[in-house]
Amino acid sequence: MSDELSPEATSFEQGYEGALRPATLAEFVGQAKVRSQLSLLLNAATMQQRTPDHILLAGPPGLGKTTLSMIVATELDKPLHQTSGPAIQHAGDLAAVLSALTPGEVLFIDEIHRMARSAEEMLYLAMEDFKVDIMVGKGAGATSVPLELSPFTLVGATTRSGLLPNPLRDRFGFTAHLEFYGTDELVSVVRRAAGLLGFGLSEQGIEEIAGRSRGTPRIANRLLRRVRDFSLVHDTPGDTATVQAALALYDVDEHGLDRLDREVLRAVVERFGGGPVGLSTLAVSVGEEAETIEAVVEPFLVRTGLLTRTPRGRVATRLGWEHVGAVPPPAPGAPPALM
Incomplete structure (x- = not known):
C-alpha cells in the first residue's frame, strides 16, 4: 500500500486549522449565548437591509474569536478583510485599510487593543460616521481632507478588553464575552475534528483529550493532531492507551498542565x-519572562485552584501542593499531623 496522501488529503493537511473551523453559527460548538446574540443581531440587520452594528469579541486566546469573525462574514454573505492591531501603527495604515473596503464588507482587527493611539482616534469617526479626516501637507500649510467610507462592520477581537479606551469600547454596538468551554463541549469539538481528520478515535480517547484541553478548543485540536500523529507513526489504535502515551510524550498531564x-x-x-x-522572582527561578x-x-x-494571587505574591494552594506530590503545611490553628 502506498503511504502517499491523495491530493485532497494533502490539501487538507496543509490547511489543517482552517479546515477544522466551522463555517456557520449552526456548526459552531459552544458559546451558546453568544451564538444566539450574534444570530439575532445578524438576522435583524439582514431583514432591515442595513449594515450590522460593530462587534467586539473579548476573551482568552483559542476560544473562537477569529472563527466567529469569519462566520459573521459568511452569514452576511460579504467579504472579510483581516488585519491586526500590531500591524496598524500609524493613522495612515488604518486609512489605507478603510478606504479599500467595499460596501458591507466585514473588517476584522485581531488584538485591537494593540493599535496605535493615533489610529484609534481615527477609528472613532470611521465607526460612527463612516468617514475619516486625512491630513494633507505638513506644518502651517497642512489641511484636513474628509474621506467618505463605504458602510462596513468592524469585528474587533481582544484578549485584554481592559486595555481598550472607553471611547473605542463604547462605539461597539455589541460586545461578546467568550467563556472557557466545558468538558462536554470539548468532547463535541474533538469528536467533530476527529471525524474531519478521518481518525478513528474511541469515545474514551475523545474524553481523555477533552479533559486535558484546558477549556480551549484550539488546544483540543492541537492535542488531537499530536495523538493522531503518534497513532500513525507507532501504528496503534486510537484508544485511551494511545492518547495517554502520546500526551505523556508531549508532557501534558491528566489535568492539562504542561512542562x-x-x-x-x-x-x-x-x-x-x-x-x-x-x-x-518566580520568573527568574524558572528561566522565563515575567510576561x-x-x-x-x-x-x-x-x-484550576492550584495557585492563588495575593497582594504579597503567588501562593500555592493545598491542591497545588498535592499536585506536585508534596505534603501541604497544616492550616493555621490546626493540630500538628501525627507521625
Missing part, C-alpha cells in the same frame, strides 16, 4: 515554601 506549568508550580512549592513569591508567566501560565493555574 512550564509544572515547573512554575513546583518552584512555588519547593523553592519558596508555597509562597508568597513575587512574579519577577509569559503572568499571561500564559498563571491564568490556568489560578482557574
Whole structure:
C-alpha cells in the first residue's frame, strides 16, 4: 500500500486549522449565548437591509474569536478583510485599510487593543460616521481632507478588553464575552475534528483529550493532531492507551498542565515554601519572562485552584501542593499531623 496522501488529503493537511473551523453559527460548538446574540443581531440587520452594528469579541486566546469573525462574514454573505492591531501603527495604515473596503464588507482587527493611539482616534469617526479626516501637507500649510467610507462592520477581537479606551469600547454596538468551554463541549469539538481528520478515535480517547484541553478548543485540536500523529507513526489504535502515551510524550498531564506549568508550580512549592513569591522572582527561578508567566501560565493555574494571587505574591494552594506530590503545611490553628 502506498503511504502517499491523495491530493485532497494533502490539501487538507496543509490547511489543517482552517479546515477544522466551522463555517456557520449552526456548526459552531459552544458559546451558546453568544451564538444566539450574534444570530439575532445578524438576522435583524439582514431583514432591515442595513449594515450590522460593530462587534467586539473579548476573551482568552483559542476560544473562537477569529472563527466567529469569519462566520459573521459568511452569514452576511460579504467579504472579510483581516488585519491586526500590531500591524496598524500609524493613522495612515488604518486609512489605507478603510478606504479599500467595499460596501458591507466585514473588517476584522485581531488584538485591537494593540493599535496605535493615533489610529484609534481615527477609528472613532470611521465607526460612527463612516468617514475619516486625512491630513494633507505638513506644518502651517497642512489641511484636513474628509474621506467618505463605504458602510462596513468592524469585528474587533481582544484578549485584554481592559486595555481598550472607553471611547473605542463604547462605539461597539455589541460586545461578546467568550467563556472557557466545558468538558462536554470539548468532547463535541474533538469528536467533530476527529471525524474531519478521518481518525478513528474511541469515545474514551475523545474524553481523555477533552479533559486535558484546558477549556480551549484550539488546544483540543492541537492535542488531537499530536495523538493522531503518534497513532500513525507507532501504528496503534486510537484508544485511551494511545492518547495517554502520546500526551505523556508531549508532557501534558491528566489535568492539562504542561512542562512550564509544572515547573512554575513546583518552584512555588519547593523553592519558596508555597509562597508568597513575587512574579519577577518566580520568573527568574524558572528561566522565563515575567510576561509569559503572568499571561500564559498563571491564568490556568489560578482557574484550576492550584495557585492563588495575593497582594504579597503567588501562593500555592493545598491542591497545588498535592499536585506536585508534596505534603501541604497544616492550616493555621490546626493540630500538628501525627507521625
